[in-house]
Amino acid sequence: MVDAQTITDNERWAGVYKLLDRNSLIHPEFEPQEEIKEFIQNCKILVIGAGGLGCEILKNLALSGFCDIHVIDMDTIDVSNLNRQFLFRRADVGKPKAVTAAAFINKRVQGVTVTPHYCKIQDKDEDFYSEFALVICGLDSIEARRWMNATLVGMRDEDNPDSLKPLIDGGTEGFKGQARVILPGITSCYECSMDMLSKPTGFPLCTIANTPRLPEHCIEWASVLEWPNKHGERKMDTDDPKDIQWLYETALARAKQYNIQGVTYSLTQGVVKNIIPAIAATNAIIAASCCNEALKIATTCAKNLNNYMMYSGNDSVYTYTFEHQRKDDCPVCSNSATKLEFKGDKTLEDLMDYLKEKPDVQLKKPSFAVGGKPLYMQAPKQLEEAMRPNLQKPLNELFSSGDELTVTDSTLPFSLQVVLTFI
Amino acid sequence: MDAKTQKYDRQLRLWGNGGQQALESAHILLINASAVGCEILKNLVLPGIGQFTVIDQGRVTQSDIGSNFFLDADSLGKSRAERAAELLGELNEDVSGHWVAKDILSALTENPTFLSQFSMVIATDISRQTAEKVSSLCWTNQHAIPFVWVKTVGLLGTARIVLPEHVIVETHPDNVADIRIDTPFPELANYAKSFDFNTQDTLEFGHIPYVAILLKYMDEWKQAHDGKIPTTYAEKNQLKANIRSGMRSGDDENFDEAINSVLRSCQPTVVPSAIKALFADPKCDNLTAESSNFWILTRAVRDFVSDHGKSAGLLPLSGTIPDMKAQTDSYVTLQSIYKTKAKQDVQEVSKLVDAILESLGRASGSIAPEEIETFCKYSAFLKVIRYRSLEDEYTQPKTKQIASWLSEEDSLLTQYVLLRASDSFFDDHGRYPGEGDDWEEDVDHLHANVATLLQSWGVDTDVISKDLTHEICRFGRGAIHNIASFMGGVASQEVIKLITHQYTPMDNTFIFDGARSVSGVFSV
Numbered sequence: 001m002v003d004a005q006t007i008t009d010n011e012r013w014a015g016v017y018k019l020l021d022r023n024s025l026i027h028p029e030f031e032p033q034e035e036i037k038e039f040i041q042n043c044k045i046l047v048i049g050a051g052g053l054g055c056e057i058l059k060n061l062a063l064s065g066f067c068d069i070h071v072i073d074m075d076t077i078d079v080s081n082l083n084r085q086f087l088f089r090r091a092d093v094g095k096p097k098a099v100t101a102a103a104f105i106n107k108r109v110q111g112v113t114v115t116p117h118y119c120k121i122q123d124k125d126e127d128f129y130s131e132f133a134l135v136i137c138g139l140d141s142i143e144a145r146r147w148m149n150a151t152l153v154g155m156r157d158e159d160n161p162d163s164l165k166p167l168i169d170g171g172t173e174g175f176k177g178q179a180r181v182i183l184p185g186i187t188s189c190y191e192c193s194m195d196m197l198s199k200p201t202g203f204p205l206c207t208i209a210n211t212p213r214l215p216e217h218c219i220e221w222a223s224v225l226e227w228p229n230k231h232g233e234r235k236m237d238t239d240d241p242k243d244i245q246w247l248y249e250t251a252l253a254r255a256k257q258y259n260i261q262g263v264t265y266s267l268t269q270g271v272v273k274n275i276i277p278a279i280a281a282t283n284a285i286i287a288a289s290c291c292n293e294a295l296k297i298a299t300t301c302a303k304n305l306n307n308y309m310m311y312s313g314n315d316s317v318y319t320y321t322f323e324h325q326r327k328d329d330c331p332v333c334s335n336s337a338t339k340l341e342f343k344g345d346k347t348l349e350d351l352m353d354y355l356k357e358k359p360d361v362q363l364k365k366p367s368f369a370v371g372g373k374p375l376y377m378q379a380p381k382q383l384e385e386a387m388r389p390n391l392q393k394p395l396n397e398l399f400s401s402g403d404e405l406t407v408t409d410s411t412l413p414f415s416l417q418v419v420l421t422f423i
Numbered sequence: 424m425d426a427k428t429q430k431y432d433r434q435l436r437l438w439g440n441g442g443q444q445a446l447e448s449a450h451i452l453l454i455n456a457s458a459v460g461c462e463i464l465k466n467l468v469l470p471g472i473g474q475f476t477v478i479d480q481g482r483v484t485q486s487d488i489g490s491n492f493f494l495d496a497d498s499l500g501k502s503r504a505e506r507a508a509e510l511l512g513e514l515n516e517d518v519s520g521h522w523v524a525k526d527i528l529s530a531l532t533e534n535p536t537f538l539s540q541f542s543m544v545i546a547t548d549i550s551r552q553t554a555e556k557v558s559s560l561c562w563t564n565q566h567a568i569p570f571v572w573v574k575t576v577g578l579l580g581t582a583r584i585v586l587p588e589h590v591i592v593e594t595h596p597d598n599v600a601d602i603r604i605d606t607p608f609p610e611l612a613n614y615a616k617s618f619d620f621n622t623q624d625t626l627e628f629g630h631i632p633y634v635a636i637l638l639k640y641m642d643e644w645k646q647a648h649d650g651k652i653p654t655t656y657a658e659k660n661q662l663k664a665n666i667r668s669g670m671r672s673g674d675d676e677n678f679d680e681a682i683n684s685v686l687r688s689c690q691p692t693v694v695p696s697a698i699k700a701l702f703a704d705p706k707c708d709n710l711t712a713e714s715s716n717f718w719i720l721t722r723a724v725r726d727f728v729s730d731h732g733k734s735a736g737l738l739p740l741s742g743t744i745p746d747m748k749a750q751t752d753s754y755v756t757l758q759s760i761y762k763t764k765a766k767q768d769v770q771e772v773s774k775l776v777d778a779i780l781e782s783l784g785r786a787s788g789s790i791a792p793e794e795i796e797t798f799c800k801y802s803a804f805l806k807v808i809r810y811r812s813l814e815d816e817y818t819q820p821k822t823k824q825i826a827s828w829l830s831e832e833d834s835l836l837t838q839y840v841l842l843r844a845s846d847s848f849f850d851d852h853g854r855y856p857g858e859g860d861d862w863e864e865d866v867d868h869l870h871a872n873v874a875t876l877l878q879s880w881g882v883d884t885d886v887i888s889k890d891l892t893h894e895i896c897r898f899g900r901g902a903i904h905n906i907a908s909f910m911g912g913v914a915s916q917e918v919i920k921l922i923t924h925q926y927t928p929m930d931n932t933f934i935f936d937g938a939r940s941v942s943g944v945f946s947v
Contacts, residue, residue, distance in 0.1 A: 012489030015901030022897045025890035059492050063904035079429045110496050213754040258751045277436040280466040284912030292905040292937050305940040313916050316929040319942040
């Protein structure tokens with residue numbers, strides 16, 4: 001075991017130091033300074049997620065010279081992770097991802113300390129997040145990204161430069177992915193681009209119930225209609241092979257009844273768990289892009305991405321880099337209210353359903369208030385029951401056209417201000 | 424689900440068991456356990472390639488462990504090949520790793536057939552001369568071996584594929600539906616006529632499949648227009664209007680589906696020109712006993728298409744149709760009509776395949792039925808890529824194309840020129856520009872190399888600013904892990920495409936500029 005002292009930073013980080021010690025005529029504003037090297041060594045950097053992207057990000061940051069890295073992940077390791085989450089081995093299945101990943105990096109790379117947090121991002125508060133210089137996200141859910149984005153944007157105070165926490169966000173799916181740089185309050189944020197998301201595929205209930213044609217319809221029938229029929233209150237556990245087996249056999253029986261081919265165990269799993277194909281290569285590309293940006297932002301050795309790079313690898317290799325524009329009425333990073341037109345005779349429940357579906361809003365359990373007065377609150381229980389009748393009332397009985405509604409949702413740390421005009 | 428299927432589930436959904444088997448039969452050679460080389464191999468070991476060999480004569484240094492995750496503090500002073508092979512091998516117990524502590528050129532001197540045991544050669548940290556030699560041996564090997572050359576220089580990365588010919592059947596196009604509204608085969612036309620458009624049953628009317636609706640209105644159109652389908656924009660709109668007039672309620676989804684499919688359905692079903700080009704290819708014309716299955720199958724499909732009695736001059740039916748608003752049994756029946764015709768086409772093609780095999784002195788049935796079936800299903804999307812050799816790239820430059828690329832603003836081809844010039848610098852000085860502390864002194868030399876190269880192509884030497892040359896010297900050929908990892912992802916993905924023969928690889932040079940976060944592919 002070689003003594004850490006005998007490893008000198010100048011030799012180890014020779015490649016990076018060439019960038020940091022040498023001036024550039026392409027980036028003339030860059031000034032080589034020793035403080036930059038100290039900054040990388042001493043700053044705290046946060047990684048969200050220790051999965052496909054997270055493992056790559058941790059490796060990349062450690063080998064860029066960052067010494068104080070924190071990682072949050074609430075999940076444990078599954079066998080299906082092993083084809084790409086390379087900090088985990090078969091013997092680690094069942095253990096927390098954050099803890100295992102941190103231990104591996106700490107052992108492999110001299111001088112770095114990765115501190116794991118085996119919890120949800122929502123379990124940490126603003127005090128925690130404000131300790132970091134940079135946040136890099138390798139998340140797999142829209143909800144988590146929105147929460148992280150809103151939290152960091154919400155923390156930003158124009159009068160306090162330290163409150164600006166650059167957020168670098170990466171995502172992958174099969175051969176495709178994207179990396180983006182969000183400077184809260186300055187560039188477009190994650191919420192600004194919600195309308196870029198494609199609508200999740202769903203099948204109409206009448207097709208599933210009455211006229212199935214595809215194997216997927218049979219699987220949806222088994223999981224959405226037949227499961228509650230046969231299991232009552234017991235919720236389906238999509239991680240339990242026994243439950244998947246039940247769904248598979250039930251779907252297969254229905255398919256046979258209708259002469260439909262194609263129901264397999266693999267398809268069943270894919271449909272009910274909404275499995276997204278994933279490989280090491282794409283995760284490597286997006287994570288590397290994110291960490292490349294992190295190094296540039298932390299050192300100013302070159303200009304950083306402004307602000308979005310899309311990647312596609314199924315047909316040749318293709319990237320598209322562009323500046324995503326801020327949304328004027330973004331509920332997170334702008335001060336303007338969203339303007340909405342809606343039929344005044346529709347009910348509050350109709351409005352609620354509309355806001356749940358709308359791609360750039362996508363609320364789960366919204367609560368409504370107007371002029372400080374609550375109209376419908378999801379919690380506490382007594383209040384919800386008392387206000388439930390309001391759901392069936394037409395909007396024009398509850399408030400006037402042009403009033404500003406405050407819409408909140410427990411999954412999001414921000415409120416949506418909506419100026420609603422009746423049509 | 425067995426343990427291996429469980430582990431590989433997420434990737435099997437992309438390339439299936441066929442692709443996985445191809446990976447597990449591969450033996451990949453990595454030349455030099457560089458940072459980028461090990462990152463490439465990481466992304467191949469994890470998905471379960473059969474075997475790999477790392478060849479590298481070097482010993483592990485401190486700058487190695489600063490940029491390479493698969494060399495650690497314990498490895499200092501030891502064989503780079505040995506340690507990298509060990510740390511890469513432990514990523515996946517299903518993979519066999521080997522190592523050779525030699526320089527590739529020495530290995531080839533000792534054993535000129537060293538390369539023939541490998542199904543893929545990935546080269547990193549080699550000079551242009553070595554690349555030319557190794558890629559040439561790969562090219563002329565009895566079975567040509569794909570050669571992938573990957574470089575990282577500071578914030579730049581580049582990858583080059585060299586291979587005489589790469590064929591792809593499963594390109595995974597977005598839409599494989601082959602509905603043939605313009606030329607319905609008899610069974611399809613008859614089935615469509617069986618739907619009662621005058622039915623008073625709303626449920627029944629609302630579930631007439633859009634294919635039947637389109638065929639009815641298309642048929643009426645043809646009768647009124649001399650047997651022709653709509654060709655102009657106005658005509659297509661008229662057909663849409665005709666269909667709309669048949670709707671009973673505003674909610675008839677099936678009629679909406681028909682209207683939305685008019686434009687696509689008015690594109691005549693033909694043999695795509697890319698496929699016609701394959702039919703005309705000498706390798707399709709001149710079959711020998713050594714011909715690959717791909718060309719034998721291409722010829723069989725060509726013969727099928729020529730027999731208008733069997734094919735109506737079209738490629739085999741793919742048999743795939745999209746979902747549509749319909750009762751279960753009418754959809755299942757419609758689906759099976761397409762599948763049955765597709766099967767018939769496959770049977771006809773199979774007979775032709777056997778006839779060709781016999782004429783070549785090969786056993787009939789020596790091409791598996793599944794292979795023939797897959798080939799027929801994707802016959803409209805076949806691809807053949809013929810890569811240029813390095814020799815051609817260097818001795819027969821595409822000067823017009825290069826000048827055109829360089830004339831574009833912020834062209835990435837500039838980076839290509841700078842990296843080529845760096846190779847010339849190495850030929851002159853035995854080292855790369857900017858490697859030493861007096862790095863700025865190399866700028867003039869490197870820029871002279873740039874000028875020579877541009878002049879040889881007849882391109883104005885002003886096209887590349889000296890500031891860019893200065894930046895290459897600034898990089899000093901330093902290995903930066905993020906760039907090594909990025910290129911590791913790209914190159915490994917292309918290697919997977921080449922091994923599985925699925926999805927389309929790039930042709931032939933990929934360049935990534937990590938300063939601007941942009942990339943491009945050039946066929947140099």
